[in-house]
Amino acid sequence: MTGSLLNASKWTGKALAGEWTTLSGGQFEVLEPATAQPIGRVARAAPEDVRASAADARRAQRGWYAMPYAERAKVFRKVAVLLEAHREECATWIVRETGAIPPKAQFEIDSVLHHCHEAAAMLTQPKGLVLPSADGVTSLARRLPHGVVGVISPFNFPFLLSSRAVLPALATGNAVVLKPDPRTPVSGGVLLALLLESAGLPRGVFHMLPGDADTGEALVTDADVAMISFTGSTAAGRRVGELAGRHLKKVALELGGKNALIILDDADIELAICGGSWASWLHQGQICMSAGRHLVHQDLVGTYARRMADKAKDLPVGNPHVEQVAIGPLITVKQVAHVDRIVQESVRMGARLLAGGTFSGQFYRPTVLADVTPAMPAFREEIFGPVVSITAFSTDAEAIALANDTEYGLAAGVHTRNIGRGMAMAEQLRVGLCHVNDQTVNDDGTMPMGGRGASGNGSRHGGPANWDAFTQWQWTTVRNTAPAYPL
Structure with missing residues (x-):
């Protein structure tokens, strides 16, 4: 495959908010840790940009969830094909933006490829249960998407940790608004946005808004965002959990560790x-x-x-x-x-x-x-x-x-x-x-990742835990005839 996936003229000074566009929060430079020199420039989202994107995502989510499951699965497979074709270009950005050695960057890419295939596979997995019921009643428990999921990702493994939440959230039928860390907005946000767009994800289903703490707080408190997936420090996670609780939102916190x-x-x-x-x-x-x-x-x-x-x-x-x-x-x-x-x-x-x-x-x-x-x-x-x-x-x-x-x-x-x-x-x-008989740094897209105490609120990402995180149960009963109640 020829051409550059990360064509800077498309995204420089911009964010993905329906289309690639400037934002009301202005712009900021991306600095290379090894040299302290600028290597890129992206848009900065203000709270009003979050409000507009969340509303747009909520409208787009209905059509995305209504698409045939096979068509949705194709998007994730196409992302994997594109990523493999542009592996070296993506790896270079991870190295320069995060300060990673090249093998670490390649590990991130391999891990995201795994998550792409797992996301596609989720579309053919059972989404519910048939429960015991009385004669003449069909009792079902089925998994339905939350609607719009807000994802806030960190700087250390930005491509992987954004994808680990974004891909299963999309696979389960949600729209997503992603706020990557402002220190790594390209490998944590732009890269994934370009891949999903090129793979044919419908317009508005995924928004990518780089920004600071006020951007994150606007995402957590927005009325159109039903769930927040946050990965980052324990101090920031406490604030996210406090705001999400105040607004009665589901929140998944994957925080620090000792x-x-x-x-x-x-x-x-x-x-x-x-x-x-x-x-x-x-x-x-x-x-x-x-x-x-x-x-x-x-x-x-x-x-x-x-x-x-x-x-x-x-x-x-x-x-x-x-x-x-x-x-x-x-x-x-x-x-x-x-x-x-x-x-x-x-x-x-x-x-x-x-x-x-x-x-x-x-x-x-x-x-x-x-x-x-x-x-x-x-x-x-x-x-x-x-x-x-x-x-x-x-x-x-x-x-x-x-x-x-x-x-x-x-x-x-x-x-x-x-x-x-x-x-x-x-x-x-x-x-x-x-x-x-192993060390502490282990990761696998098929395992439930998460901690307890100051490391998180017991939530999990990965494998079967993705269904728990990004959907909720709906109990549905169907009767042959309506019952006659005594009142």
Whole structure:
């Protein structure tokens, strides 16, 4: 397939609001984290733009849901074909806009392809149940779309995390208004909008409105938006949940994490080190499922910490668009300051800095902290940076207590040669995702993704959970003849 999918002349300074158009909120530049230079420009949505798009989406949703299911399924298959044909062009934008290394960008694309095929497959799945009923009565429970779903997505995996909500929401018959993160509006919004438009999605069914917090609040409170799917920080998620509750809206919150990777005394130390490196340094640790705490048995902790420090010192850091590196830039200068504050405060409280702890511009060196205690910010706060935080334990019970000593509840990993021991531990961890003999950063479009506590409100995306998230039950009964009631 020839030509450029991401033809900048089509979307520069614009958003998709029925058609590609300027908005009343003006425009803003997209900055490349590695160079701090502008690489694009998009429209900024004001609250009045949200109001117009939500109303337009509500009108368009009826026709979309009424289309034959086979025609709707074709749209998602066509998106997959287009994405595969323009893979390298899309990957380049992900690398430049998010600071990701190229393999991470390719992983995002592979994951979105999977979600495309899953969305198409949803159109042929059963949408309801036949319930027990009295003679002469047919009792049905069927899944119906909410109407318009608002999606607010984050910067770290923008293409994947936008698509993970948008595609199943559309597949279940909803229209969608997407607000991508203003730091990554192209890979988090423009890319998906161009794909859906080119694949033949009817006009008005999908709107893409980049913007700031006021844009998001307008989306959450709009009367035509029936549900909000939010992925982002716990602080922002609390605000979204508060507003959605006030307006009696369904809300799915997938928030932060302070995930524990537990290394038991019988673990394969080489595989544990390999997994731990991936869990904390992949995409500079800017992943909600990153291992924020490495809980290591006291018999192994010295070796584990030393080997992690050796790895950290060998990892190349630089601009992933022009260099072959393992660690790219953090998303903003503000995020660099956040990471460094946590590291330096923890060192002042007694943590040992074994590697890293320095930065240049937006590039933070992979860092290893040992002797971290529960009182330190490296143990308690979500870092969202390339930091391995190591805490020792002596018994399984202590490891479980340390892992559960957090307000978060997203992911955990347990390394052990004893599967039964690992399973027993997994049952006691208050998390939504747990992996025995693996690390914490795992994702699959067919699994129910989500956490508990400060990691989310128990909602889930993915696989069978998509039906729970993006539809609601309607009970319908049909009688042969109307009953004669005594009143």
